[in-house]
Amino acid sequence: MALYAQHTPLNPFDIEARVPKQALEAANLTPASALAEVAANPFNVVPHRKAEAESRGAPLSAVQPVQQIATQSAFGPALTEDHLFWILVGLLAFLAFAVASKRDIVVKSWRAFLNENALNVALRDASGLIGSTPYYLLYASFLLNASMFIFLIARHFNPETFNRIGFLALCLLSTPLIFASKHALLYLIGALFPLQAEMHRYSFLIMLFNCVLGLFLMPFNFLLANQRPYSGFLVFWLLALAAIFYLYRYLRASTIASKFLPEHLFHFLLYLCSVEVAPVIVIIKAIFGAS
Numbered sequence: 001m002a003l004y005a006q007h008t009p010l011n012p013f014d015i016e017a018r019v020p021k022q023a024l025e026a027a028n029l030t031p032a033s034a035l036a037e038v039a040a041n042p043f044n045v046v047p048h049r050k051a052e053a054e055s056r057g058a059p060l061s062a063v064q065p066v067q068q069i070a071t072q073s074a075f076g077p078a079l080t081e082d083h084l085f086w087i088l089v090g091l092l093a094f095l096a097f098a099v100a101s102k103r104d105i106v107v108k109s110w111r112a113f114l115n116e117n118a119l120n121v122a123l124r125d126a127s128g129l130i131g132s133t134p135y136y137l138l139y140a141s142f143l144l145n146a147s148m149f150i151f152l153i154a155r156h157f158n159p160e161t162f163n164r165i166g167f168l169a170l171c172l173l174s175t176p177l178i179f180a181s182k183h184a185l186l187y188l189i190g191a192l193f194p195l196q197a198e199m200h201r202y203s204f205l206i207m208l209f210n211c212v213l214g215l216f217l218m219p220f221n222f223l224l225a226n227q228r229p230y231s232g233f234l235v236f237w238l239l240a241l242a243a244i245f246y247l248y249r250y251l252r253a254s255t256i257a258s259k260f261l262p263e264h265l266f267h268f269l270l271y272l273c274s275v276e277v278a279p280v281i282v283i284i285k286a287i288f289g290a291s
Contacts (some may be wrong), residue, residue, distance in 0.1 A: 075164030084225040087168075091144050095218055098137035105134040106215065113212045116255070123204050139207050142214025143179060147171040149217050149238070150283070152224040156235050178279055182206070185275060198256050205256070209249045213242065250276075 099106055108125070111118035126132045151171045154162040161167075183203050190199030220238055224231060254261075261268055 075162070075166030075170070077165055078163050079165055079168065081225070083165075088148065088222055088225060091141070091148060091221070092218065094144065095141045095214075098134065098141045101137055102134035105138060109135075109138065109208055109211045112208050116252070119205065119208070119252075122208065123201065126204065135207060135211065138211040138214065142210045142217070143176045144172070145214045145217040145221060146210075147175040148221050149224075150175065152221060153235055153239070156224070156227075156231060178283075179206075179210075182275060182279075195260075198260075202253055202256050205249065205253060209245065209252075213245050216241065 108118070108122050112122040122135075126135050147168075148171070151162070151168050154167065183206070186199045186203045186206075190196040217238075220234065223234060224238075257268060
């Protein structure tokens with residue numbers, strides 16, 4: 001009775017090329033109908049067809065899931081909260097070392113930030129290697145914290161792209177390079193034109209104000225790294241605080257350039273746009289353009 005369960009006269013285990021003609025004639029099948037019968041056989045061996053990716057020349061190993069492609073970034077692996085915490089602890093340790101190099105460096109910087117006479121005293125004390133080293137260390141602490149601040153701001157707006165170790169390394173390298181280029185340009189202007197004393201004073205003013213700003217950025221970087229519900233408000237509040245710092249610095253710097261403004265207003269505006277405003281716009285465009 002089991003033999004009657006087979007509805008087709010052909011053996012389901014037969015291979016298409018090996019079906020004898022006598023079997024086709026006995027079953028009253030033409031070659032075309034025999035092909036259809038064999039094709040319906042679930043055990044039939046059919047010719048292998050290349051996948052669509054292989055037919056286009058791309059190996060199957062190169063085809064990745066959409067989710068895996070979306071999580072990849074040009075800046076390398078992602079950073080975790082633990083990584084950011086230990087990096088910030090290292091920046092805090094460097095700040096402590098900078099302050100310990102001269103105990104009253106923070107007090108002198110803050111007084112010079114508020115008062116013009118205290119700025120003159122700080123400028124006189126910063127002469128020589130021993131006197132200028134504490135300011136340079138505090139300035140280096142600002143550059144590190146400013147790099148971390150830029151990284152955290154960019155990460156807030158696009159964490160998938162910028163929360164990467166490569167982007168953090170880029171910030172740590174580009175921020176000191178930008179400020180070093182600015183100081184080199186001021187030195188070049190003072191060497192080419194009779195403005196050496198004014199450019200030296202303005203360069204020290206930039207360094208002093210950045211030292212004070214770095215002290216403010218240090219605790220807020222810890223808050224931004226945690227990504228709490230208030231992070232959005234904190235980001236814009238810190239950006240406004242940095243803008244106020246720089247506006248106040250420009251106001252203090254205007255006293256240095258006050259005697260040159262009436263005769264060289266065009267050159268001052270040219271310097272302001274090319275050296276002060278343009279780098280900030282380039283950084284903002286690069287961050288939002290990459291996002």
